[in-house]
Amino acid sequence: MAEPEQLDEWKMRARNWFETLCTQVHDTFETIEKSATSSIIKCPAGRFLHKDWKRKGGGGGVMSTMSGRVFEKVGAHISTVHGNLSPEMCKKIPGTEEDPSFWASGISIISHMWNPHIPTIHMNTRMLVTNKYWFGGGADLTPMLKTRRCQEDPDNIDFHAAMQATCEAHAVADYAVYKKWCDDYFFLPHRGEPRGIGGIFYDNLNSGNWEKDFAFTQELGRTFLSIYSSLIERNMEYKWNEEEKNEQLIQRGRYVEFNLLYDRGTLFGLKTGGNIDSIFSSMPPNVKWP
Amino acid sequence: MAEPEQLDEWKMRARNWFETLCTQVHDTFETIEKSATSSIIKCPAGRFLHKDWKRKGGGGGVMSTMSGRVFEKVGAHISTVHGNLSPEMCKKIPGTEEDPSFWASGISIISHMWNPHIPTIHMNTRMLVTNKYWFGGGADLTPMLKTRRCQEDPDNIDFHAAMQATCEAHAVADYAVYKKWCDDYFFLPHRGEPRGIGGIFYDNLNSGNWEKDFAFTQELGRTFLSIYSSLIERNMEYKWNEEEKNEQLIQRGRYVEFNLLYDRGTLFGLKTGGNIDSIFSSMPPNVKWP
Numbered sequence: 001m002a003e004p005e006q007l008d009e010w011k012m013r014a015r016n017w018f019e020t021l022c023t024q025v026h027d028t029f030e031t032i033e034k035s036a037t038s039s040i041i042k043c044p045a046g047r048f049l050h051k052d053w054k055r056k057g058g059g060g061g062v063m064s065t066m067s068g069r070v071f072e073k074v075g076a077h078i079s080t081v082h083g084n085l086s087p088e089m090c091k092k093i094p095g096t097e098e099d100p101s102f103w104a105s106g107i108s109i110i111s112h113m114w115n116p117h118i119p120t121i122h123m124n125t126r127m128l129v130t131n132k133y134w135f136g137g138g139a140d141l142t143p144m145l146k147t148r149r150c151q152e153d154p155d156n157i158d159f160h161a162a163m164q165a166t167c168e169a170h171a172v173a174d175y176a177v178y179k180k181w182c183d184d185y186f187f188l189p190h191r192g193e194p195r196g197i198g199g200i201f202y203d204n205l206n207s208g209n210w211e212k213d214f215a216f217t218q219e220l221g222r223t224f225l226s227i228y229s230s231l232i233e234r235n236m237e238y239k240w241n242e243e244e245k246n247e248q249l250i251q252r253g254r255y256v257e258f259n260l261l262y263d264r265g266t267l268f269g270l271k272t273g274g275n276i277d278s279i280f281s282s283m284p285p286n287v288k289w290p
Numbered sequence: 291m292a293e294p295e296q297l298d299e300w301k302m303r304a305r306n307w308f309e310t311l312c313t314q315v316h317d318t319f320e321t322i323e324k325s326a327t328s329s330i331i332k333c334p335a336g337r338f339l340h341k342d343w344k345r346k347g348g349g350g351g352v353m354s355t356m357s358g359r360v361f362e363k364v365g366a367h368i369s370t371v372h373g374n375l376s377p378e379m380c381k382k383i384p385g386t387e388e389d390p391s392f393w394a395s396g397i398s399i400i401s402h403m404w405n406p407h408i409p410t411i412h413m414n415t416r417m418l419v420t421n422k423y424w425f426g427g428g429a430d431l432t433p434m435l436k437t438r439r440c441q442e443d444p445d446n447i448d449f450h451a452a453m454q455a456t457c458e459a460h461a462v463a464d465y466a467v468y469k470k471w472c473d474d475y476f477f478l479p480h481r482g483e484p485r486g487i488g489g490i491f492y493d494n495l496n497s498g499n500w501e502k503d504f505a506f507t508q509e510l511g512r513t514f515l516s517i518y519s520s521l522i523e524r525n526m527e528y529k530w531n532e533e534e535k536n537e538q539l540i541q542r543g544r545y546v547e548f549n550l551l552y553d554r555g556t557l558f559g560l561k562t563g564g565n566i567d568s569i570f571s572s573m574p575p576n577v578k579w580p
Contacts, residue, residue, distance in 0.1 A: 287578075
């Protein structure tokens with residue numbers, strides 16, 4: 001374990017980064033909204049609404065959501081929480097054998113787009129501190145149309161390439177392991193189908209060099225913002241028809257099924273009295289089970 | 291335990307009843323569709339579509355769904371299945387200590403209506419046979435508008451009164467216990483709110499007199515059909531506005547949350563390789579999480 005002063009500095013830097021990245025995400029997505037003058041949805045450019053929340057046991061966060069003309073609904077939130085974990089949670093979280101106290105800071109983003117040609121994305125990164133400390137997170141892409149939910153689609157090739165390049169630029173990250181982790185995690189056993197086309201997922205990252213682990217986590221955030229902005233811009237002026245919109249709304253049902261049946265973060269939040277608004281802000285705005 | 295011949299007769303009669311009731315439900319709901327000439331949704335009267343399915347381990351069922359101009363989506367299904375329960379399931383199901391074989395027959399109905407003034411209903415009854423035998427089931431009502439989701443609404447008073455009268459006409463049924471069971475079961479802990487306004491719920495009903503238990507189960511089916519038809523007819527020509535429709539779509543999200551997070555039947559089905567189409571046929575056709 002690091003010296004307390006050292007750890008405090010790291011916690012501050014991690015938190016500052018998640019907040020900085022979140023502001024960059026807000027700015028970038030609002031700029032996209034403004035640029036979409038010929039968009040099919042006729043309404044003013046969206047702006048993020050920000051809502052502070054406090055956690056009973058300690059800490060809190062800012063929930064930021066936007067409904068616009070490109071983004072049907074997007075959430076980009078930060079939170080920094082601390083306190084004591086329940087005995088049940090201590091069994092699952094490393095470094096809590098002798099002391100249940102924890103600190104966690106992170107960013108999480110999920111987007112649901114008007115245009116069914118633009119994929120849905122999920123990204124989150126976080127730093128955890130108990131008697132140990134580590135980073136975790138990931139980014140994965142869900143194209144909403146079956147014709148585009150394949151590994152051969154240029155968007156998906158570029159997304160994977162961006163994730164791979166990010167991992168390969170950082171010796172602490174193992175792309176093959178992180179890619180498989182993502183595929184294994186974002187899978188719906190009851191349907192025997194993956195949620196999307198994958199990405200990367202990592203957890204318990206502590207290489208022994210905090211600076212390097214942090215640098216990778218930061219770069220994943222930058223990569224996410226850059227590649228997703230480019231995928232939006234490529235697809236946002238595509239015309240779509242009612243059939244495609246319908247397909248998107250049905251595909252969103254899989255997202256709901258995954259989140260409520262399997263997602264560890266969602267179930268953890270719901271079962272430990274988390275902030276309902278914040279947890280459910282990732283749910284799609286419109287969904288169909290025909 | 292009963293003599294095998296006796297039990298076979300009971301199983302046949304129970305199955306026949308569930309099938310008969312299901313046909314009555316189809317006929318009644320189709321008649322309502324036909325009668326709705328001045329309905330706000332301009333489309334032809336709906337008809338049930340029927341789809342047979344087989345269960346791998348033995349048995350199967352008929353899944354019947356309708357999308358019409360009064361019913362946005364309704365499922366009214368029967369199934370009769372048999373085989374061996376997994377060791378894990380045997381721990382939960384009575385009478386399987388020495389023999390994992392089981393037989394089950396039942397009916398299940400969930401409705402999602404166009405008109406937000408018409409409540410959603412859920413009804414199911416079933417007979418189970420292992421080394422024991424019993425009936426279970428229930429019916430509960432979910433008004434979709436907040437102003438009508440209260441115990442004082444005349445619809446809800448009448449619904450409860452119908453359930454109470456049904457129980458009170460049958461000495462084997464304990465209304466107070468069944469009502470509380472329903473309230474306890476259809477509750478969303480993460481929101482601290484009930485799913486609807488309640489109804490009745492019962493399980494493991496074996497009073498020692500199969501005829502009496504069966505008679506109660508049959509009457510619950512008849513009561514459901516009669517009271518729900520009357521609630522539909524009272525409300526189906528109510529005009530509604532966009533705000534009310536929106537409220538309904540949001541309230542349906544609670545239904546999804548309950549089914550995927552807590553409903554024993556849904557989770558049991560999904561985790562034991564049940565028929566996905568049939569399990570998800572109860573999901574609302576359109577839902578919002580704004």
